[in-house]
Amino acid sequence: xxxADNIRQMMTRSSWIRRMFEAGAELKAQHGxxxxxDFSLGxxxxxxPPEFRETLIRLARDDMPMxxxxxxxxxxxxxxxAVADYIREEYGIGLKPDNVIMTCGxxxxxxxxxxxxxxxxxxxxxxxxxxxxxRFYVENHGGTLEFVPGKQDFDLDVEALEESIDARTAxxxxxxxxxxxxxxxxxxxxxxxxxxxxxxxxRLGKAVYLVSDEPYRRIVFDGNKxxxxxxxxxxxxxxxxxxxDLSIPGERIGWLAVHPQADDGANLINGCILCNRILGxxxxxxxxxxxxxxxxRITIDVGEYQYKRDxxxxxxxxxxxxxxxxxxxxxxxxxxPGGDDLAFVDMLRQELILAVPGRGFALPGYFRLAYCVxxxxxxxxxxxxxxxxxxxxxx
Amino acid sequence: xxxADNIRQMMTRSSWIRRMFEAGAELKAQHGxxxxxDFSLGxxxxxxPPEFRETLIRLARDDMPMxxxxxxxxxxxxxxxAVADYIREEYGIGLKPDNVIMTCGxxxxxxxxxxxxxxxxxxxxxxxxxxxxxRFYVENHGGTLEFVPGKQDFDLDVEALEESIDARTAxxxxxxxxxxxxxxxxxxxxxxxxxxxxxxxxRLGKAVYLVSDEPYRRIVFDGNKxxxxxxxxxxxxxxxxxxxDLSIPGERIGWLAVHPQADDGANLINGCILCNRILGxxxxxxxxxxxxxxxxRITIDVGEYQYKRDxxxxxxxxxxxxxxxxxxxxxxxxxxPGGDDLAFVDMLRQELILAVPGRGFALPGYFRLAYCVxxxxxxxxxxxxxxxxxxxxxx
Numbered sequence: 001x002x003x004a005d006n007i008r009q010m011m012t013r014s015s016w017i018r019r020m021f022e023a024g025a026e027l028k029a030q031h032g033x034x035x036x037x038d039f040s041l042g043x044x045x046x047x048x049p050p051e052f053r054e055t056l057i058r059l060a061r062d063d064m065p066m067x068x069x070x071x072x073x074x075x076x077x078x079x080x081x082a083v084a085d086y087i088r089e090e091y092g093i094g095l096k097p098d099n100v101i102m103t104c105g106x107x108x109x110x111x112x113x114x115x116x117x118x119x120x121x122x123x124x125x126x127x128x129x130x131x132x133x134x135r136f137y138v139e140n141h142g143g144t145l146e147f148v149p150g151k152q153d154f155d156l157d158v159e160a161l162e163e164s165i166d167a168r169t170a171x172x173x174x175x176x177x178x179x180x181x182x183x184x185x186x187x188x189x190x191x192x193x194x195x196x197x198x199x200x201x202x203r204l205g206k207a208v209y210l211v212s213d214e215p216y217r218r219i220v221f222d223g224n225k226x227x228x229x230x231x232x233x234x235x236x237x238x239x240x241x242x243x244x245d246l247s248i249p250g251e252r253i254g255w256l257a258v259h260p261q262a263d264d265g266a267n268l269i270n271g272c273i274l275c276n277r278i279l280g281x282x283x284x285x286x287x288x289x290x291x292x293x294x295x296x297r298i299t300i301d302v303g304e305y306q307y308k309r310d311x312x313x314x315x316x317x318x319x320x321x322x323x324x325x326x327x328x329x330x331x332x333x334x335x336x337p338g339g340d341d342l343a344f345v346d347m348l349r350q351e352l353i354l355a356v357p358g359r360g361f362a363l364p365g366y367f368r369l370a371y372c373v374x375x376x377x378x379x380x381x382x383x384x385x386x387x388x389x390x391x392x393x394x395x
Numbered sequence: 396x397x398x399a400d401n402i403r404q405m406m407t408r409s410s411w412i413r414r415m416f417e418a419g420a421e422l423k424a425q426h427g428x429x430x431x432x433d434f435s436l437g438x439x440x441x442x443x444p445p446e447f448r449e450t451l452i453r454l455a456r457d458d459m460p461m462x463x464x465x466x467x468x469x470x471x472x473x474x475x476x477a478v479a480d481y482i483r484e485e486y487g488i489g490l491k492p493d494n495v496i497m498t499c500g501x502x503x504x505x506x507x508x509x510x511x512x513x514x515x516x517x518x519x520x521x522x523x524x525x526x527x528x529x530r531f532y533v534e535n536h537g538g539t540l541e542f543v544p545g546k547q548d549f550d551l552d553v554e555a556l557e558e559s560i561d562a563r564t565a566x567x568x569x570x571x572x573x574x575x576x577x578x579x580x581x582x583x584x585x586x587x588x589x590x591x592x593x594x595x596x597x598r599l600g601k602a603v604y605l606v607s608d609e610p611y612r613r614i615v616f617d618g619n620k621x622x623x624x625x626x627x628x629x630x631x632x633x634x635x636x637x638x639x640d641l642s643i644p645g646e647r648i649g650w651l652a653v654h655p656q657a658d659d660g661a662n663l664i665n666g667c668i669l670c671n672r673i674l675g676x677x678x679x680x681x682x683x684x685x686x687x688x689x690x691x692r693i694t695i696d697v698g699e700y701q702y703k704r705d706x707x708x709x710x711x712x713x714x715x716x717x718x719x720x721x722x723x724x725x726x727x728x729x730x731x732p733g734g735d736d737l738a739f740v741d742m743l744r745q746e747l748i749l750a751v752p753g754r755g756f757a758l759p760g761y762f763r764l765a766y767c768v769x770x771x772x773x774x775x776x777x778x779x780x781x782x783x784x785x786x787x788x789x790x
Contacts, residue, residue: 002511002512002602002604002657002658002659002660002662002663002666003511003512003659003662003663003666004510004511004512004513004514004517004536004666005514006514007510007511007666007669007670008662008666010669010673011662011665011666011669041465043461043464043465044464045461047458047460048463053455053456053458056455056682057452057455057456059455060448060451060452060454060455061448061452063442063448065442066438066440068443068641068642068643068644068645068646069438069439069642069643069644069645070436070438070644070645071645104499104647104675104676105675105677107675107676107677108675108676109675110675111674111675112675115399115402115535116397116398116399116402117397117398117399118399119399119400119401122399133672133673136673137673137675140510140673140674141399207397209397246463247463247464248463248464248681249463249464249465249677250463250464250465250466250678250680250681250682251463251680251681251682252499252676252677252678252679252680262397263397264397264398265397267397267398267403267406268397268398270406271397271398271399271402271403271406274402274405274406275402277528278405278528278531278532278535279506279535279674279675280499280500280502280503280504280505280506280507280532280674281499281502281503281647281676282500282502282644282647283645283647284647285645285646285647285680285683286643286645286646287451287645287646287682287683288680288682
């Protein structure tokens with residue numbers, strides 16, 4: 001048996017998103033890719049902003065020495081400095097370059113901070129629905145992830161989180177705008193959460209950390225703004241990537257920042273630098289570090305995603321789907337008509353529409369639509385969505 | 396305490412190479428970078444081949460859609476195919492694209508295969524001297540790494556390896572050309588090793604895998620050739636990167652290939668694809684995947700490294716250093732005059748020469764010189780090397 005027992009188990013309970021991705025590939029082979037409406041994967045359809053291409057061409061041409069060489073494991077000092085400046089502006093707190101590490105995307109950053117923090121048996125909490133890769137990330141480093149149900153409107157249930165915190169709780173992962181619900185947790189909830197964490201930490205005599213996964217931070221609609229956790233809670237670590245801002249998820253580039261007043265903060269950063277090295281990331285890709293440093297205030301046209309959200313949201317609502325209008329990200333998370341997410345996703349598949357069942361996000365009874373697709377696909381899908389819901393007998 | 400106990404311990408026993416790197420930075424700040432001869436880090440001084448720059452410019456200009464998007468976790472099918480073709484040529488065995496995974500460098504590839512293979516308490520073996528990051532990589536995934544002393548001439552001691560294999564041994568890591576010794580294990584040794592592994596596997600009733608870390612494969616001198624492990628042992632996994640071939644270690648791009656006849660091979664590959672995803676690598680960087688696919692048969696001018704080896708080797712030998720002439724890589728691994736590697740490395744530092752003590756490679760009494768530096772640095776260092784050895788009383 002070449003494969004470790006735990007990996008063998010994981011191979012069977014592997015991600016719904018990817019499973020759908022593969023089922024989708026089959027469907028496309030069968031019916032033609034242009035016939036299938038694929039809402040299964042959060043793979044942004046927008047081209048990177050023109051500034052990204054220009055920057056890349058400029059950097060590719062540059063013939064400075066040691067351009068693709070190793071640099072310190074935390075990243076280029078100048079790039080860390082540029083990110084620190086950006087954080088000062090965007091999050092409203094002063095921060096040194098030393099508090100920032102460049103990472104291989106947010107997936108890399110999350111693994112780095114979790115390996116740094118978790119002792120065997122430690123627990124992390126997350127509110128559902130959520131991105132279930134978190135479970136793998138926590139288990140990779142000997143921890144366990146506890147799912148805490150969120151509220152009906154997908155907001156955090158701070159009381160429920162409070163009740164779940166015990167001596168073995170290392171921290172809470174939050175993700176706003178949320179994948180899959182698109183929910184931006186309101187500032188009031190964030191204040192409540194942070195006050196609760198202060199209280200709990202002081203009662204337990206140890207910091208309960210807040211790990212905030214923010215790849216969708218700048219993809220918000222209708223003038224919404226994601227509150228800065230750094231302003232409300234010192235024991236916060238922010239992890240993010242440029243995957244969605246710049247439409248470059250394949251390039252694996254992001255950063256991690258530890259609040260300058262975090263408990264044991266210097267050790268935490270140094271631990272993260274060590275883990276970035278020993279997990280085999282070694283450093284974030286060199287060329288992409290330099291590219292993003294020049295593009296920290298650039299983003300794709302969020303208006304395009306807002307247009308898609310409005311189009312799909314209004315259409316589904318009009319057809320009778322129960323769906324909450326999300327404030328950000330590029331996902332809709334409607335209730336599955338009839339209540340069974342697996343059955344309904346299967347009905348959609350018969351209409352050549354690919355979606356992911358809610359149980360893939362620890363919340364059965366819903367389904368996720370990643371609407372970061374061409375407008376034409378949204379248009380073409382509407383008849384299928386309409387037929388599918390009509391097949392469900394009214395409750 | 397924010398930092399996990401094991402990470403806190405590792406932070407104190409962290410890498411000698413990096414420690415020297417930091418001590419070097421201090422020395423440079425004090426005396427000026429141009430005064431210090433830095434042989435501490437294997438950070439190639441050669442520029443990438445011109446074809447790399449041309450390819451990068453071409454790819455940066457290309458405005459194909461989804462160019463920086465997610466692709467399957469194993470990498471682009473076309474890139475995996477190109478690597479499979481290359482392996483067929485270079486290693487002399489037929490291989491499908493399915494047997495190849497694109498990885499975030501060799502560090503990423505090693506973590507992926509080790510996470511896939513290791514059950515808690517499993518053991519990996521490695522011959523010393525060796526790259527000690529392997530210990531972290533194995534421990535990351537619940538295993539233990541056992542150091543097995545190599546021979547006086549840095550060849551593998553196959554008998555000693557055989558004696559160390561037991562029921563908990565998952566595999567052996569080998570690295571040829573070797574970091575730090577530059578040793579290329581001769582084909583005779585490889586045949587002996589593989590025969591031993593066949594024998595042991597059949598006695599134990601389970602495969603003992605060979606994990607071959609080959610980033611220096613094409614950096615060999617005097618017409619040497621690294622034997623193809625794939626030809627001698629089915630249960631082989633090859634992990635490598637383009638860091639040294641193309642002088643791009645900061646870009647984190649490499650591949651992993653499982654022998655098509657490996658025991659449980661399909662599961663092994665699928666496990667690796669899962670682990671590439673859940674360890675947070677997600678996929679190897681997109682742009683670099685496409686770049687290297689076009690450059691699989693291109694390498695920096697190995698003659699330049701051979702010139703540096705000859706220059707430094709002959710000079711040190713002439714001064715009275717005991718040093719073996721390496722067949723490959725870009726390291727010399729001389730005995731520390733006086734026998735104490737820490738003391739001698741400190742004496743070199745007084746001469747503004749940075750080296751890494753042998754205990755950083757699990758072999759005290761030696762020191763490593765990474766001669767992938769400008770010729771001028773080698774020239775300038777010679778007087779210091781000469782003064783240092785003269786301070787040691789003759790035995």
